[in-house]
Amino acid sequence: MSTIRAHTLLGVNPASEDLKLFIASLSSGKTIDPEVKSYSDAVYFNFYALGLSLLFVPKNGYKPKSGLTRSTLQDTDLALEGLDLYNVPKPDSKIKGTSTRKAELAFSTYPGLPFALELAEGVVDKDGKTLVRPPHLSVDAITMGKDFVACFGEPARKGGGAGPSSGSIGIWCEWTADGVMVEFGGDEAKGPQAWERGKDAVWRVISIFPRK
Template sequence: MTTSDIRDLLGHSPCSPDLAAYLSTLSSPVPTPDVKSYPDAVYFNYYSLGLSLLFIPIKGHRPKSGDSPRDLQDAHLVLDGVDIYNDVFAVKPDGKTGSQSSTYSPYPVTPIALTVTPETKEGTPRSPAVSVTRNMTGKEFVTALGEPDRKGGGSGPSSGSIGIWVEWTRDGLMVEFGGDDSRGPQAWERGKDAPWRVISIFSSKAK
C-alpha cells in the first residue's frame, strides 16, 4: 500500500489489513491512535503522523460519546474521510495553535499523490494525478485542478479568523490553507500564495 492508494482505503474498516499496511508505510511501529467516538462518527487521530481518519457507523451501530476502542464494533465502521496535516504551524485537534505535545505533526511522506477525475468540471482535460509537495500554494492547486466547486473562510479580522479553504467536490478533495496570507479581510487576494494546511479526502461526487 502506497500513498497513491489513500482514496482506495475509503470504505474500509479500522481492522482492514490494507489500512494496517498503509499505516505501516508511515511509521513502524504504528502509533496507537487517540480515538474520539460520537454517535455518528469515530475519529482515529494519529497526531505524530499528521493524520486523522474519520469512520462512520453502519448496520445500526451507534457508538456512544466517549466509547473506548474496545467498545467499538470495528466491522460496523467504515472509513469515510482522511485528513492530512502540513506543518505551516502547530495545529491542535480543536483547530487552535499551541504546543507540539497536543498537535498534529506534519504528514511524514511527501510528495503526496492524489488521484482526480481526468477533466475539470468545465470539461477541460487535466492530469488524473496530482503530486502535492509540502510547500504547494493555493495558486498551484488551482493551476493543477482548475477552479474549485466551493470555497470559503478567510473573512473577519486577521487574528482568530478561519483560513481560506477550497473544495473540488467531484474529486472528493478539500484543501485548507494556513499562514497569515490565509486569514483576514484580504485573504482571498493574498491566499494564492498561502501554503496548504490540511488536505481532506472524501468520497468523490463525480457524475
C-alpha cells in the same frame, strides 16, 4: 515520490489490512495507536505523530457511545468516510504562510511528503465539457493555493478568509468531484484581502472524502 490512493481506502473498516498497510507505510512499520474519539454518529482516529486523522461513520444501526476505546469498537459496523492530512510547520519556521490554529499544533506534519495526489478522471466543467488535467498533483510542505488551482481547476466550493486577520478562519477550497478539500494557513489565508493573497498561502489540511 509515492502516490496516495486514499480514495480506494474509503469504505473500509478500522481492521482493514489495506488500511493497516497504509498506516504502517507512514510509521516505518512501527505500531502507532490512535487517540479514539467516539460519538453516536462518528468515530475519529487521530494519529498525531503521523499528521493523520481518520473519520469513520457507523452503519447497520450501530450507535457508538462516547468515550469508547479502540478495543471496544465494533469494527465491522464502521466505514471510513474521510482522511485529513496535516501540514504543521514549526512555530519558528521562516516559510511564509505557516501560522496554525492552536488545536492543530498537536499534529505533526504528514510524513508521506512529497506525495502524488490523484485527480478524478472525466470531470466536466459547468458547460459539460471534460476538463483536461494532469493525473495527479505533486504535494510537498510548501505547495500553495495557486498550485492546487492550476492543477485541479477552479474549486466547486470555497469559503473562509473573512473578518480580521487575527482569529479568523483561513480560506478553503473544495473540489467536490475529486473528493478533495484543502484548508490553507498563514497570514495570506486570513483577513479582508485573503482571496487576493490566497494564491501564495501554503496548505494546512488536505481532506479526502467520497467523490460526488
